[in-house]
Amino acid sequence: MRNLDRQTVFLALINIIVLLTGGWIAGANFLDSYNLQIMASQVPELGLLALGVALAMISGNGGIDLSGIALANLSGITAFLIASQLIAPAAAPMAFSWSFAAIALCVGLTGGLLNGFMIAFTGLTPLIATLGTQLLFTGIAVWLTNGSSVSLGYIPPLDDFGNLPVLGVPLCFALFVIIAGALGYLLRCTPFGVRLMLLGSNEKAARYGGVPVRRMIVLTYTICGLLASVAGVVIAARAGSVKWDYGSSYVLIAILIAVLGGVKPEGGYGRILCVLLAATALQILSSLFNFLGISNFFRDLAWGVLLLALLASARVNLSLWLRPMR
Amino acid sequence: MTETSLPIPLFTRLRALTGRRPELFTLGLILLTVLGVAIANPNFLAMNNVFDILRASVVRGIFAMGVLVVLAAGGIDVSFTAIAAFVMYALTMLVHNVFPAMPLWVILPLAGLGGAAFGVVNGLLIHSLRAPSLIVTIGTQYIIRSALLTFVGTALFMNLPASMEAFGKASLWTWTGESGVISSLPATVLVLVGAAFATWFLLERTLMGRAIFASGGNPDIAARLGFNLLHIRLFVFGWAGLLAGIAGIVHVASNRLANPFDLAGMELEIIAAVVLGGARITGGSGTVTGTLLGVLLITLVSNVLVFVGIPSTLQLAIIGIFILLAGTIFALRSRS
Amino acid sequence: MLSQPATPAPPPFLEIRNLRKSFGGVQALKDVSLTLEAGQIYHLMGENGCGKSTLIKIVSGAQLASAGQILIDGMPTGTLAGDLGAIGALKAGIETVYQDLSLLPNLSVAENVALTGQLVAAGGRLARRLQRAALFDTAAQALKQVHLPGDMAFLTRRTDSLPLASRQLVAIARAIAARARLVIMDEPTTALTRQEVENLLLVVRRLLDQGVTVLFVTHKLDEVKSLGGEAIIMRDGEIVAHRPVATTSKAAISQLMTGREISEARYRTGSVTGAPLLEVSGLSQPRAFHDLSLSLAAGEILGVTGLLDSGRNELALALAGVRPAASGRIELDGQTIWPKTPGEAIAAGIGYVPEDRLTEGLFLEKPIRENVTLPVLDRLKNTFGMISPRRARALAEAQIAGLQVVAPDVGAPVQSLSGGNQQRVLIGRWLTINPRLLILHGPTVGVDVGSKDTIFRIIQRLAGEGMAVLIISDDLPELLQNCDRILVMRQGAIAASYDAASTDEDRLYQTMASGSAAAPAREVTA
Amino acid sequence: QDKQSITTVVKITGEGWFVRMDEGVKAFDAARENIDAVQVGPAQADAAQQARIIEDLVAKGVSAIAVVPMDPSALEGVLRRAQSRGIKVIAHEGDSIVNADVDIEAFDNAAFGRKINEGLAGCMGGEGKWTSFVGSLGSLTHVIWADAGAESAAANHPGMELVAAKNESFNDANKAYEKAKEILRAYPDIKGFQGSSAIDVIGIGRAVEEAGLIGKVCVYGLGLPKDTGPYLESGAVNQIYFWDPKDAGFVMNVVAEKVLNGEEIADGADLGVPGYTAVKVSKGPGNGIIIQGQAWVEVGKDGYKDYPF
Numbered sequence A: 001m002r003n004l005d006r007q008t009v010f011l012a013l014i015n016i017i018v019l020l021t022g023g024w025i026a027g028a029n030f031l032d033s034y035n036l037q038i039m040a041s042q043v044p045e046l047g048l049l050a051l052g053v054a055l056a057m058i059s060g061n062g063g064i065d066l067s068g069i070a071l072a073n074l075s076g077i078t079a080f081l082i083a084s085q086l087i088a089p090a091a092a093p094m095a096f097s098w099s100f101a102a103i104a105l106c107v108g109l110t111g112g113l114l115n116g117f118m119i120a121f122t123g124l125t126p127l128i129a130t131l132g133t134q135l136l137f138t139g140i141a142v143w144l145t146n147g148s149s150v151s152l153g154y155i156p157p158l159d160d161f162g163n164l165p166v167l168g169v170p171l172c173f174a175l176f177v178i179i180a181g182a183l184g185y186l187l188r189c190t191p192f193g194v195r196l197m198l199l200g201s202n203e204k205a206a207r208y209g210g211v212p213v214r215r216m217i218v219l220t221y222t223i224c225g226l227l228a229s230v231a232g233v234v235i236a237a238r239a240g241s242v243k244w245d246y247g248s249s250y251v252l253i254a255i256l257i258a259v260l261g262g263v264k265p266e267g268g269y270g271r272i273l274c275v276l277l278a279a280t281a282l283q284i285l286s287s288l289f290n291f292l293g294i295s296n297f298f299r300d301l302a303w304g305v306l307l308l309a310l311l312a313s314a315r316v317n318l319s320l321w322l323r324p325m326r
Numbered sequence B: 001m002t003e004t005s006l007p008i009p010l011f012t013r014l015r016a017l018t019g020r021r022p023e024l025f026t027l028g029l030i031l032l033t034v035l036g037v038a039i040a041n042p043n044f045l046a047m048n049n050v051f052d053i054l055r056a057s058v059v060r061g062i063f064a065m066g067v068l069v070v071l072a073a074g075g076i077d078v079s080f081t082a083i084a085a086f087v088m089y090a091l092t093m094l095v096h097n098v099f100p101a102m103p104l105w106v107i108l109p110l111a112g113l114g115g116a117a118f119g120v121v122n123g124l125l126i127h128s129l130r131a132p133s134l135i136v137t138i139g140t141q142y143i144i145r146s147a148l149l150t151f152v153g154t155a156l157f158m159n160l161p162a163s164m165e166a167f168g169k170a171s172l173w174t175w176t177g178e179s180g181v182i183s184s185l186p187a188t189v190l191v192l193v194g195a196a197f198a199t200w201f202l203l204e205r206t207l208m209g210r211a212i213f214a215s216g217g218n219p220d221i222a223a224r225l226g227f228n229l230l231h232i233r234l235f236v237f238g239w240a241g242l243l244a245g246i247a248g249i250v251h252v253a254s255n256r257l258a259n260p261f262d263l264a265g266m267e268l269e270i271i272a273a274v275v276l277g278g279a280r281i282t283g284g285s286g287t288v289t290g291t292l293l294g295v296l297l298i299t300l301v302s303n304v305l306v307f308v309g310i311p312s313t314l315q316l317a318i319i320g321i322f323i324l325l326a327g328t329i330f331a332l333r334s335r336s
Numbered sequence C: 001m002l003s004q005p006a007t008p009a010p011p012p013f014l015e016i017r018n019l020r021k022s023f024g025g026v027q028a029l030k031d032v033s034l035t036l037e038a039g040q041i042y043h044l045m046g047e048n049g050c051g052k053s054t055l056i057k058i059v060s061g062a063q064l065a066s067a068g069q070i071l072i073d074g075m076p077t078g079t080l081a082g083d084l085g086a087i088g089a090l091k092a093g094i095e096t097v098y099q100d101l102s103l104l105p106n107l108s109v110a111e112n113v114a115l116t117g118q119l120v121a122a123g124g125r126l127a128r129r130l131q132r133a134a135l136f137d138t139a140a141q142a143l144k145q146v147h148l149p150g151d152m153a154f155l156t157r158r159t160d161s162l163p164l165a166s167r168q169l170v171a172i173a174r175a176i177a178a179r180a181r182l183v184i185m186d187e188p189t190t191a192l193t194r195q196e197v198e199n200l201l202l203v204v205r206r207l208l209d210q211g212v213t214v215l216f217v218t219h220k221l222d223e224v225k226s227l228g229g230e231a232i233i234m235r236d237g238e239i240v241a242h243r244p245v246a247t248t249s250k251a252a253i254s255q256l257m258t259g260r261e262i263s264e265a266r267y268r269t270g271s272v273t274g275a276p277l278l279e280v281s282g283l284s285q286p287r288a289f290h291d292l293s294l295s296l297a298a299g300e301i302l303g304v305t306g307l308l309d310s311g312r313n314e315l316a317l318a319l320a321g322v323r324p325a326a327s328g329r330i331e332l333d334g335q336t337i338w339p340k341t342p343g344e345a346i347a348a349g350i351g352y353v354p355e356d357r358l359t360e361g362l363f364l365e366k367p368i369r370e371n372v373t374l375p376v377l378d379r380l381k382n383t384f385g386m387i388s389p390r391r392a393r394a395l396a397e398a399q400i401a402g403l404q405v406v407a408p409d410v411g412a413p414v415q416s417l418s419g420g421n422q423q424r425v426l427i428g429r430w431l432t433i434n435p436r437l438l439i440l441h442g443p444t445v446g447v448d449v450g451s452k453d454t455i456f457r458i459i460q461r462l463a464g465e466g467m468a469v470l471i472i473s474d475d476l477p478e479l480l481q482n483c484d485r486i487l488v489m490r491q492g493a494i495a496a497s498y499d500a501a502s503t504d505e506d507r508l509y510q511t512m513a514s515g516s517a518a519a520p521a522r523e524v525t526a
Numbered sequence D: 001q002d003k004q005s006i007t008t009v010v011k012i013t014g015e016g017w018f019v020r021m022d023e024g025v026k027a028f029d030a031a032r033e034n035i036d037a038v039q040v041g042p043a044q045a046d047a048a049q050q051a052r053i054i055e056d057l058v059a060k061g062v063s064a065i066a067v068v069p070m071d072p073s074a075l076e077g078v079l080r081r082a083q084s085r086g087i088k089v090i091a092h093e094g095d096s097i098v099n100a101d102v103d104i105e106a107f108d109n110a111a112f113g114r115k116i117n118e119g120l121a122g123c124m125g126g127e128g129k130w131t132s133f134v135g136s137l138g139s140l141t142h143v144i145w146a147d148a149g150a151e152s153a154a155a156n157h158p159g160m161e162l163v164a165a166k167n168e169s170f171n172d173a174n175k176a177y178e179k180a181k182e183i184l185r186a187y188p189d190i191k192g193f194q195g196s197s198a199i200d201v202i203g204i205g206r207a208v209e210e211a212g213l214i215g216k217v218c219v220y221g222l223g224l225p226k227d228t229g230p231y232l233e234s235g236a237v238n239q240i241y242f243w244d245p246k247d248a249g250f251v252m253n254v255v256a257e258k259v260l261n262g263e264e265i266a267d268g269a270d271l272g273v274p275g276y277t278a279v280k281v282s283k284g285p286g287n288g289i290i291i292q293g294q295a296w297v298e299v300g301k302d303g304y305k306d307y308p309f
C-alpha cells in the first residue's frame, strides 16, 4: 500500500518540479493561465490512448493495444464522412457535432470489439492482433480518404469542445479527467475492476475462480476502442481536420506513458491516477522544451532516458542507503 | 483409454505435421499466394519478379534473423531498426570522412561490431533492470534514434564510400528481359545467406543455441540448470544488434544513400514476419527456415498487390487482414 | 554435528557449517550445520516454511547464503555457499530435482537429460559445439536406468507432452546422466500415484547402491519409513533432530516437526444426516470417463481416488465446470444443472479447490482480501455499485479467522504466507459462497502434518454444518481418515465403492491398480 | 522595447531541405538587430507533433509564426487561435490555409508543374508512356504539379500517354525505388517519369540505372542538387527543378517583419530576395493574401554544382 502511494507522490512531484523549473527558466509565460490551458488541452489525445494501453496491459497475457491511434483516426474520418452526409455542418453545427461524436463512438466500439474478439477467441497474442488491426484500420482510413486529409471546416461547437476553457479548464481536458476518474473508479472500486486485476495477475486462477475470462477480455478491449474513438473526436475538434496518419508517433508514446505511470506490462497492476500524472508530466516537459527551443530530437532522448530511469528506480532499494551504518 | 488403431485421417496427420513443423504452414501460404497471383496475372512468374522479391527481402531477412534469436530466447526487441540507422549513418559518415578507401570486408565487420555494442547494452539493461524487453527496447530505441539525430546528423548522405557503392551495384547474376530491361540478383543476397547460415548454426549446433531455447522456455528453470542468463541475454541482444548493424550497411549500399530517418517503424512488421514463420511470440521456439519463409511471405504480400490490380489505397488494409487471418490460423493450430 | 565420526577418517562428502539465510526480516535459516556421507539417504523434514527449500536452494547454488560455509570433500567452496553458483554445484556433483522438476518444457527429453552434462563439461561457457551424437547416447543410457524408453521417438519428444510421472523420471535421469554424487529431491512424490511412487523409490535405492548420496524432502512419513536412512528434522529454520529412521516412530517424527502430538486416528466422527444432494448419472467424457454415476448426500464426505489416468481429475474438472462433460446428467438438490464454466458451477453452489494452488488457485501477489472475496464481489457492492472496502475486509477477516490462517493482515499478499495457510485461504474463498457442494482436489498436497490436521478439522466441521464434500485425492490415508465412502476409479469408470471406516489402504490400492480383468474385491453399495 | 520574435516551424527538423531553410532563417536573424528569428520543427514527420509545437509557441507568445505545414488542414484550428491572440501567421507551401495573414509561394504551382512537364516532353520527344510521382496524395502542391503536368501533356503533346498517375513515394527513397521498379515491370515501354517529392527522382533514378535504361527513360522532377548529384552525373536523372529553401526561409521572415510592422505588400513589390523581386499578390482563401514569386531554378548535369545544398 505504501509503495503505491510512493509512486503517486513521486509522479506528482515530477509534475510540480517540472512546472516550477519551467516557470523559473522559461519565464512567467510558462506558468500563466493561457499556457496551462494549452498544455491541459494537449493532454487528452495522448492521455486517452495511454489509458487504453494501460487497460490492455492490466488485463495481462501480454496485453497491449497498438491500434489506438489508427482507430482514433478511422473514427474521426468515418464520423465526418457519414455525419456530413446526414447533416450540413454549417446549417446545424450542434446537431452535426453530436452526431459526429456518436458515430465516432460507434466506430470505436466496433473496432474495440474486433480487437477483443480476435484476442479472446482466436488466441492471437495482443501484440500481433492489434498490429493487424492497426494496419487494417489505417488501411480503411486511407481507402476512405484516398490518403488525403479531410478538413472539417470551422464548426463552432466542436472547436469549443477542443479549445474552449470553461472556468479556466479546457472542455476536452475536463472530459479526459472525468473519463480517467470513471476508469479509475471502475478499476479500483467495482467488481469488474477487481476481477480485471486478478485476471491480469493469474489468468488460470481467475478462470477457475469463476471470472468469465473471454467476456472480460472483449469488454476490456472494447473500452480501449471507445477511449480511442473519444481521442479521435478530440483530435478532430482540435485540429479541425482528420487524416489517416495523424499522430503516427503516438503508438509508442502511449506505451511510454502507461509504463511511466507504473502499469505493469506483465499485467495485473496499474493505477489510472498515475497514468494521468505521467501523461501530464510528459506534456509539461515537452511544452517546456518547446518553450526553450530545445530540439525535439533531444526531447525524445529525454523521454527514453526517463523511461529507463523509472525502470531503474523500481530496482533500486532505497532502504539500502537509508539503513544506518553499523 | 486405449487408442484405437484406426487409420489416422489425412487431415489429422497433416495437422500433426504442421504442429511439429509450423514452417510448412507458412510455405503453404506462400504457395497459395503465388498460385493466386499467377492465375490473376501470369507475368508474375517472370524471373525479374523473383529477383525483385529476393532483393526486397534481404534487409528484412537479416533483421529477422536477429529478431528470431531474441524471440526464441523469450524477449522482444524493437530497437534494432534504430541501431541499424545509427550504425549505417555514423559508419558511412566516418568511412567517408576519415577512411574513404576502407574495403567492404572491414566495413561490414565494423558495422556488426557497432551494432553488437548497442545490443549488448540492451541486454545488460534488460538483465539488470529486470524489466520486460519490449519496454526497455522502446526506451533504448528512443535514445538511440534521437542521439543519432541530435548528435550525429540529420541530412541525407549521398556520397557513399567506393566500396559500399560497388557492393550495392554488384550483382551475382544478370538477366535481360525481352524488352531489354535488365534485372539482376544483387550480391547483397549473399549477406542474407551468411546471416541465415550463421544463425542456424548458432541455434542448432551450439550450446548457446540450446541455452537460448532453454531460457525462452522458462528462464528461471534455465538459470537453475546452470545456464547463465546474463550471458544469454547479452549474446542474444548483441546478436540482434550485430545483424542490425550489418543490415543497416546493406540497406545503405543497396539504396546508395544514407538517410538517418530510414528504417524507422519497420520493427513491428519484421516481428510479424518472424511470428508468421512459426516462432511463438512468447518464446522458446522458431526456426531459421520458418523465419525466412515468413519474411518471404510478408515481402510477397506487400509486393504482389499491384500485380493483382489492387489499388494502392487498399494495400495497408489488405496486409492488415492478411496478418490477422494468418495469425489466427496459426494461433488456432498451435492451440489444438 | 551428530553423526560426526570420532576417529580421523576421510572427510565427509558434504559438510555445511553455520549456514544462515534471511529474507528481509525473515530468518529462513538460523545457524544450520549438517554433514552428509557418501552413499547415504537423508530425509529432510519439517513443517511448511521451516526452511527446507531454502536450505536446498543454497546447497544447489540457486540462492546465496547470508553467512556460513559449505565444504565438499573437506574443501571449502567459498566463504558463502552461493559462490558455488548453479554451475559450481553441478560441477561438484550436486543435482537437484526441484519440486517443479525444473524441466525445460520446450526442449526434447534427450536435451533435458543430457544437456546439463555438456554444459558442466564446458564449465558453463556457452560458446561450444553441441555434441549431438553424444547427447542422444548419454540420454538413452540414463533413461534406461529409470525404465523409460530410449528410442528416438521418445528422445525427441517435447517434455511438456509427457505425463507427470515420466517427467519425474526424466528429471532423475538427468541426475544419473550428470553422474551426480548428491541427488537432492524436493517433494518428488507429491503428484505421483502409488505405483509411480514405488517405481521412484526403486530408482532411489539403486542410486544409493551406486554410492550416490540422496537428500530427500517429503511430508509423507510412509515413504521415509520405507526408504530408511537418517531423518533430519527442521523447525523454524533450525535442525532440531538428526536420527536414524529405523529407530524413530512416525508419531515421534511428527511431534519433533510440529512440537505437538498429531493423532493418526480417523477424523471423521459425524455421520451422514441429510438427503441426497448431488446425483450424477451417466456422465461421460470421451478419453476421460464414461457412464459415471454417483450420489452424495448433504453432510456426507465422499472420497474419489484412482491412478492418474483413471479419470478422477477429469471428473473433478467436469463437476467444477472447468471442462464440461460430453453427456450425462447432474442434479444438485433436485435441480438439473450443467455447468459449462466455473462461473456457472459457482452460481449453482459448487465450490472447487483446485489441485495446484499456485497456478490454478491463488493470485500470489494480490492481497488475501481479494483472493478470498473473488466469488462474491458482486454481493459486496453498495448502492453506488462500488465494492464496500469495509465489508470486503470484514468478510475476508471472518474467513481467515474461521480457518485459523496465520497472517498479519488481510491486505498482505498471499505469497507471504506458508503453504498450509495459502491452502486455507483458498478454502476460505469457497466458503464465502456457502457452497452446497465443496470439491477439494488434493486438499493437502505439499502441506505439512500440522496444517493437515487443521485442514482436516475444518473439513469435518463443514460436513457437520450440512455441506456435501467431495475429496479427490491420491493420498489414501487422507481419504481413509476423512471420508464416509471412497470411490475408486479405474480406466474412466467407478471400479468400486468402499465404506471408509471398514477398509484399508491395501485394498484401495489393489482396486486402483488391478487390471481391468480382475474383479473388484468387494462392492459396497451406498 | 521588447525584441520581436519570429519562429519558423518546418515539417521536420534536420532534413536537408529544412537545414538549408534554417540557413536563411539564421541569415535573417543575423541581419536584424531587433528581431529574434529561429527555426524549429518536429522530430517525426507527424502533423500532430507540428500542431503541438505551434500551440506551445502561441502560449509562449511569439510575435509571428512562419510555418511550412505538414498537413495544412490539420493546422487550421491552432493557427486560428494564434491569430486570435494577435500573432501573425505566415505560411509557405500552403495556399489553402484560411487562417494565415500571408501565404508565400515560390512560384505559381501550376506553372511549375507545367514547366517540369515541358522539360520531360522535350526529352521524350513528345511521344510515349509516362507517369508521375507524388510524396503523398495529401501533399497539395505535389498533386497540383502532377495534375498541371498531366494537363500540359494532354494539351500540347497528344503522343504522350499518362499511365498509373500519381504514385505515392511517402517521401522515402526506397519506396520510390520499389514503386519505380513496379512501374518498369508493369510498363516495360515507359519513357518518362515526373517526380514531385525531393527524393522521388533519387529512387526513380536508381531503378532506371539498375534496369540499364539510362538514356532510354527520361527522369524529371523536383530534386536537391547535392542529393541528386550522383544520378545527374550518371545520367539516370536528366533535370531537376527546385527553389532555394534558404531564400524561402529568408523571405518568410521578411514578410513576417513587414506584417508585424503593418506594412502593405502590394502587387509587384520587391522583397529584396532573388526570385521575389516582383511578387504577384492575390487574395487567399481567408482574410490573408497569397504572395507568389518566380523563384524556381532548373539544373541538369552541368549546373548542379553551383548549389551547395
Ligand SMILES: Nc1ncnc2c1ncn2[C@@H]1O[C@H](COP(=O)(O)OP(=O)(O)OP(=O)(O)O)[C@@H](O)[C@H]1O
Pocket (backbone or CB within 6 Å): C023, C026, C027, C028, C046, C047, C048, C049, C050, C051, C052, C053, C054, C055, C416, C417, C418, C419, C420, C446, C448
Ligand atoms: N524469496 C523469499 N523471500 C522472502 N521470504 C522467503 C523467500 N523464500 C522463502 N522465504 C521464507 O523463508 C521461510 C522458509 O521457506 P522454505 O521455502 O525454505 O520452506 P519449506 O520448508 O520448503 O516449506 P514447504 O514445506 O512449504 O515447501 C518461509 O518463512 C518463507 O516464507
Ligand SMILES: Nc1ncnc2c1ncn2[C@@H]1O[C@H](COP(=O)(O)OP(=O)(O)OP(=O)(O)O)[C@@H](O)[C@H]1O
Pocket (backbone or CB within 6 Å): B204, C132, C133, C134, C136, C152, C156
Ligand atoms: N546423432 C544422432 N543420433 C540419433 N538421432 C539423431 C542424431 N542426430 C539427429 N538425429 C535425429 O534425426 C532426425 C533428423 O536430424 P537432423 O540433423 O536433420 O535435424 P533436424 O532438427 O531435423 O534438422 P534441422 O537441424 O535442420 O532443423 C531428427 O529427428 C533428429 O533428432
Ligand SMILES: [Mg+2]
Pocket (backbone or CB within 6 Å): C052, C053, C054
Ligand atoms: Mg519447500
Ligand SMILES: [Mg+2]
Pocket (backbone or CB within 6 Å): D028, D029, D030, D031, D032, D033, D034, D035, D036, D037
Ligand atoms: Mg537578430
